[in-house]
Amino acid sequence: MFKFSVRLIKGLMQVTAWLQEQPVLTNLLYRISGPASYLPSRDLTVTWPRAEEHKDFSLPNSSWSQSMRNLYNKYMELSQQGSWIRLPSYNATVTHFTEQCPNSAKPQVTTRLFTRNLDVEGLGFEYVVFYNQAEQRTVCIFQAGPYLEGSHGLIHGGAIATIIDSTAGICAICTAGKVMTANLNINYRSPIVLGSTAEVQCRVDKIEDRKIFLSAEIRNVDGQVLHTEATILFVQV
Numbered sequence: 294m295f296k297f298s299v300r301l302i303k304g305l306m307q308v309t310a311w312l313q314e315q316p317v318l319t320n321l322l323y324r325i326s327g328p329a330s331y332l333p334s335r336d337l338t339v340t341w342p343r344a345e346e347h348k349d350f351s352l353p354n355s356s357w358s359q360s361m362r363n364l365y366n367k368y369m370e371l372s373q374q375g376s377w378i379r380l381p382s383y384n385a386t387v388t389h390f391t392e393q394c395p396n397s398a399k400p401q402v403t404t405r406l407f408t409r410n411l412d413v414e415g416l417g418f419e420y421v422v423f424y425n426q427a428e429q430r431t432v433c434i435f436q437a438g439p440y441l442e443g444s445h446g447l448i449h450g451g452a453i454a455t456i457i458d459s460t461a462g463i464c465a466i467c468t469a470g471k472v473m474t475a476n477l478n479i480n481y482r483s484p485i486v487l488g489s490t491a492e493v494q495c496r497v498d499k500i501e502d503r504k505i506f507l508s509a510e511i512r513n514v515d516g517q518v519l520h521t522e523a524t525i526l527f528v529q530v
């Protein structure tokens with residue numbers, strides 16, 4: 294009798310766990326009683342690998358296509374003439390701002406910058422940003438890996454929004470210091486194929502008190518195809 298009861302309880306627990314994973318039921322539960330009962334009861338285990346604080350992720354790696362390298366070389370040549378500078382890119386946001394700090398003042402880095410959160414090269418965002426101070430412009434050379442898929446074989450619109458927000462954010466930070474995105478307005482004009490190289494061009498249009506207005510475009514490597522247009526508002530904080 295005791296064994297039977299134990300088996301019955303175990304069985305019921307398994308059925309409950311299985312039911313919780315069924316989309317129809319979770320959807321129904323969510324509608325009836327809100328998110329708490331919709332969430333799975335099992336705890337999620339999160340590990341926190343330390344960020345690689347000093348690796349510059351904007352340097353070429355073996356996943357970069359030839360067209361990515363060609364664009365990179367073009368802007369590196371322009372950098373040598375003095376108009377553009379290549380910005381280093383770390384996988385923790387805080388590292389960008391504590392590079393010059395003595396080690397004792399550095400916080401322990403356990404978080405990751407969203408665009409640099411994968412440990413394998415080429416799967417997610419591969420990019421490098423150049424800044425032109427005189428013209429208040431940034432250019433981001435961007436290759437989208439297979440983990441950024443939205444529609445089949447194409448980049449997800451959210452990934453496109455992310456790379457625009459980042460390119461514009463860096464432009465606004467370099468121009469005006471600490472800022473937050475207040476508004477991001479995007480027109481998706483033509484899809485971007487996974488694995489292709491694209492160029493994000495961003496410029497400051499005007500600054501009014503604490504507000505920095507920027508516009509951005511994403512085009513293919515030869516500039517003939519317009520993929521995306523955006524306007525972005527950052528507010529100094």
Ligand SMILES: CCCCCCCCCCCCCC(=O)SCCNC(=O)CCNC(=O)[C@H](O)C(C)(C)COP(=O)(O)OP(=O)(O)OC[C@H]1O[C@@H](n2cnc3c(N)ncnc32)[C@H](O)[C@@H]1OP(=O)(O)O
Nearest residue numbers: 380386389458459462463466473474475476504526528530
């Ligand atoms: C070298 C570089 C290194 C880079 C490191 C890697 C980083 C990568 C970069 C990644 C980058 C990623 C970055 C991210 O992802 S940032 C993450 C996403 N953004 C947020 O979470 C921001 C949330 N919002 C806020 O915190 C506040 O609302 C902010 C700070 C934006 C303004 O609140 P605050 O209390 O401070 O200001 P205020 O309300 O007095 O308004 C001030 C003025 O602004 C106007 N206004 C405000 N909102 C809007 C709006 N939506 N449309 C139009 N206008 C708006 C407002 O009318 C007023 O204008 P006026 O009446 O004075 O004329």
